[in-house]
Amino acid sequence: MRILVGDMTDPVSNPVKPHPAARIKLARDQASHVVVAIGGAWRLDADLPDLDRIDAELFAEPGPASIAFETSDLVAWDSGLVSYLASLAWRCRERGIEVKEEGLPDGIQALLRLASSVPERRAEGRDEHADPFLRRFGLDFIDLARSTGEILAFIGEVTLALRAMLSGRARFRRSELWLLVEEVGADALPIISLISFLVGLILGYIGDQQLAQFGARIFVADLVGLAIVIQMGALITAIVLAGRTGAAFAAQLGTMQVNEEIDALRTLGISPVEFLVLPRLIALVAMTPLLAIYANLMGILGGAFAGTVVGGLSPTEYFTQTVAAIGWNHITQGLISATVFGAIVAVSGCLRGMQSGRSAAAVGEATTSAVVTAIVFIVIASAGLTIVFDAIGLS
Amino acid sequence: MSSQAAENRTDPMSADRPTKPPSAALQSEPQSEPISKPTSKPTSKQADPHILLDAVSVGYGETVIQRDLSFGVRRGDVFVIMGGSGSGKSTLMRSLIGLLAPQAGRILFDGESFWGAPEQARTRRMRRNGVMYQSGALWSSMTLEENVALPLEQYTNLRRGQIHEVAVYKLALVGLAAYCDYYPSEISGGMRKRVGVARAMALDPDILFFDEPSAGLDPLSARLLDDLILELRESLGTTMVVVTHDLASIFAIADDSVFLDAATRTMLTTGNPRDLREHCEIKLVRDFLSRGGE
Ligand SMILES: Nc1ncnc2c1ncn2[C@@H]1O[C@H](COP(=O)(O)OP(=O)(O)OP(=O)(O)O)[C@@H](O)[C@H]1O
Ligand SMILES: [Mg+2]
Numbered sequence: 088m089r090i091l092v093g094d095m096t097d098p099v100s101n102p103v104k105p106h107p108a109a110r111i112k113l114a115r116d117q118a119s120h121v122v123v124a125i126g127g128a129w130r131l132d133a134d135l136p137d138l139d140r141i142d143a144e145l146f147a148e149p150g151p152a153s154i155a156f157e158t159s160d161l162v163a164w165d166s167g168l169v170s171y172l173a174s175l176a177w178r179c180r181e182r183g184i185e186v187k188e189e190g191l192p193d194g195i196q197a198l199l200r201l202a203s204s205v206p207e208r209r210a211e212g213r214d215e216h217a218d219p220f221l222r223r224f225g226l227d228f229i230d231l232a233r234s235t236g237e238i239l240a241f242i243g244e245v246t247l248a249l250r251a252m253l254s255g256r257a258r259f260r261r262s263e264l265w266l267l268v269e270e271v272g273a274d275a276l277p278i279i280s281l282i283s284f285l286v287g288l289i290l291g292y293i294g295d296q297q298l299a300q301f302g303a304r305i306f307v308a309d310l311v312g313l314a315i316v317i318q319m320g321a322l323i324t325a326i327v328l329a330g331r332t333g334a335a336f337a338a339q340l341g342t343m344q345v346n347e348e349i350d351a352l353r354t355l356g357i358s359p360v361e362f363l364v365l366p367r368l369i370a371l372v373a374m375t376p377l378l379a380i381y382a383n384l385m386g387i388l389g390g391a392f393a394g395t396v397v398g399g400l401s402p403t404e405y406f407t408q409t410v411a412a413i414g415w416n417h418i419t420q421g422l423i424s425a426t427v428f429g430a431i432v433a434v435s436g437c438l439r440g441m442q443s444g445r446s447a448a449a450v451g452e453a454t455t456s457a458v459v460t461a462i463v464f465i466v467i468a469s470a471g472l473t474i475v476f477d478a479i480g481l482s
Numbered sequence: 483m484s485s486q487a488a489e490n491r492t493d494p495m496s497a498d499r500p501t502k503p504p505s506a507a508l509q510s511e512p513q514s515e516p517i518s519k520p521t522s523k524p525t526s527k528q529a530d531p532h533i534l535l536d537a538v539s540v541g542y543g544e545t546v547i548q549r550d551l552s553f554g555v556r557r558g559d560v561f562v563i564m565g566g567s568g569s570g571k572s573t574l575m576r577s578l579i580g581l582l583a584p585q586a587g588r589i590l591f592d593g594e595s596f597w598g599a600p601e602q603a604r605t606r607r608m609r610r611n612g613v614m615y616q617s618g619a620l621w622s623s624m625t626l627e628e629n630v631a632l633p634l635e636q637y638t639n640l641r642r643g644q645i646h647e648v649a650v651y652k653l654a655l656v657g658l659a660a661y662c663d664y665y666p667s668e669i670s671g672g673m674r675k676r677v678g679v680a681r682a683m684a685l686d687p688d689i690l691f692f693d694e695p696s697a698g699l700d701p702l703s704a705r706l707l708d709d710l711i712l713e714l715r716e717s718l719g720t721t722m723v724v725v726t727h728d729l730a731s732i733f734a735i736a737d738d739s740v741f742l743d744a745a746t747r748t749m750l751t752t753g754n755p756r757d758l759r760e761h762c763e764i765k766l767v768r769d770f771l772s773r774g775g776e
Contacts (some may be wrong), residue, residue, distance in 0.1 A: 339623075347616075348621050351621070353581060354580060354581065354607070354613045355636070356609035
């Protein structure tokens with residue numbers, strides 16, 4: 088390989104002396120011929136002249152027919168000079184100006200030849216110009232419509248896979264399902280404990296302060312119990328799972344997309360939806376209600392802590408009141424919500440993972456998008472479910 | 483160009499190739515039941531091509547990468563898809579293995595349209611193909627043995643112990659039997675490729691597709707892989723479609739080939755690479771096959 092750095096001074100014997108600054112000068116010896124004189128040290132780490140500055144002078148009408156170089160003052164050079172000359176030569180060629188490279192050091196000539204030897208070629212039909220605002224807006228809108236379609240198509244595929252599973256034809260590994268159940272369920276217990284206990288505590292504390300004003304302190308048990316069991320327990324669980332598990336699903340499937348692992352499944356005739364999405368969906372749908380029950384208990388415990396320590400109720404009193412306040416209909420509401428939320432988290436995580444592009448950045452986007460999608464749909468579903476429960480008389 | 487391709491389709495050159503019974507490799511495995519391999523009938527089908535492309539265009543979205551590809555792959559041949567980097571070899575292979583619908587034209591396997599068929603039929607067809615990906619594409623959450631075993635678990639009635647034996651045997655074929663319980667992230671890139679080959683062979687497929695099998699392998703391993711490809715072809719009669727630009731490997735294994743050109747976005751020629759090197763009238767192809775110098 089050729090040396091990339093030419094240095095006409097010896098840096099070892101002369102280490103301290105600073106290099107002279109890079110210079111470039113144009114001289115028109117005849118109207119149609121320009122000599123470009125290059126001097127000083129042209130290094131990437133030095134202050135290099137700006138190509139645009141000599142542009143105007145060089146191409147001033149009438150433009151030259153040819154340019155040549157003069158480099159007797161050149162002290163040192165590296166890619167800084169070569170890239171400068173390469174773009175200069177490129178601009179000249181665009182204007183049909185002949186570039187005479189003979190005056191340049193041999194190394195630079197060779198590198199310039201190398202840089203221009205591989206013809207530039209790109210895939211046809213790829214345009215990269217910036218779109219005007221309205222066009223972008225329109226494209227975004229089309230994207231939105233398409234993504235809705237994709238979500239529906241994905242749900243359709245998942246439904247077909249579910250049907251295949253019910254008839255015992257779905258292909259996935261049971262061992263993987265157990266691993267997922269553990270990952271989704273057991274491993275989430277600590278964080279769910281912490282958050283639901285604290286939410287119960289906060290609800291209890293604020294409730295106690297307000298209810299104390301009209302001497303109804305005991306009703307803090309009703310307030311905490313109902314809020315947690317009907318809504319908060321399921322919601323806390325779902326949001327923790329969206330951040331913890333939904334994101335993980337998207338990242339896993341996205342990475343598999345990058346590594347062509349999903350292609351490898353497809354070409355084997357194994358449906359990635361059956362093999363990858365189904366076990367994740369089942370694991371989440373099975374575990375979310377269980378985790379929600381656990382979150383309910385921890386939340387009530389948090390409320391009891393506030394009620395007894397701050398509110399001065401006795402533990403027996405508090406629990407009797409809680410048990411009296413909560414009916415089966417409330418518990419059912421919470422569990423149905425939790426199941427729906429679990430499905431939402433699983434589907435958003437897997438959908439975004441399967442849609443992921445084939446790069447590290449795309450996997451990151453897929454992960455973020457999985458969490459956002461899940462939370463948006465959880466909130467929408469929770470509002471919708473409240474209406475449904477009301478309509479069927481469950482509340 | 484198309485007349486040349488048509489000529490190849492009817493070329494009876496491979497008629498004298500020895501065709502051993504398809505399950506020869508598995509017979510060294512006494513306990514295993516014969517795997518449900520759709521057996522080919524070599525004698526009757528020798529003349530008509532195993533894979534036939536008819537004016538196929540491939541590309542992404544609106545972008546055409548290769549157009550007007552027409553050629554046939556004979557049963558039991560090692561067929562090489564060659565061409566410069568970025569010419570669309572991998573893209574064409576994605577269409578052949580069922581991952582990317584061609585933009586135009588037909589791909590026929592055993593005379594049956596592949597992309598025109600309903601999805602179920604296509605899936606059945608895909609199952610009979612083995613694919614080795616350029617990057618290995620091993621399932622990262624499974625050990626090497628599980629990777630090779632998965633196709634067997636899904637598509638055969640073998641018992642657990644038998645699956646283990648077949649999987650270890652396939653890994654042994656690529657020299658990796660000692661690494662059964664390693665995960666893909668714990669082995670080198672070249673080893674991953676070899677496991678990819680073992681997994682592609684798991685079901686004794688009709689057609690094996692290889693994307694750059696020897697890239698990233700040391701010369702000896704590359705040579706061993708070439709030998710393995712030839713060995714499998716001899717013993718199982720498998721048709722091999724190999725994407726490669728490794729000249730040594732091309733001359734060692736190829737019976738037939740197609741040359742894709744990036745500049746004109748189409749195939750320039752088909753034929754045996756040795757003949758092409760000597761007699762092809764297109765200079766680019768001769769240069770490619772002789773590394774630019776005669
Ligand atoms: N997912 C994609 N979307 C759009 N264009 C792509 C995509 N993948 C590849 N291409 C384009 O298709 C062309 C051919 O790529 P391909 O991977 O088929 O080349 P190749 O012949 O396999 O090259 P190599 O020998 O380097 O592997 C390239 O120009 C590339 O820009
Ligand atoms: Mg490729």
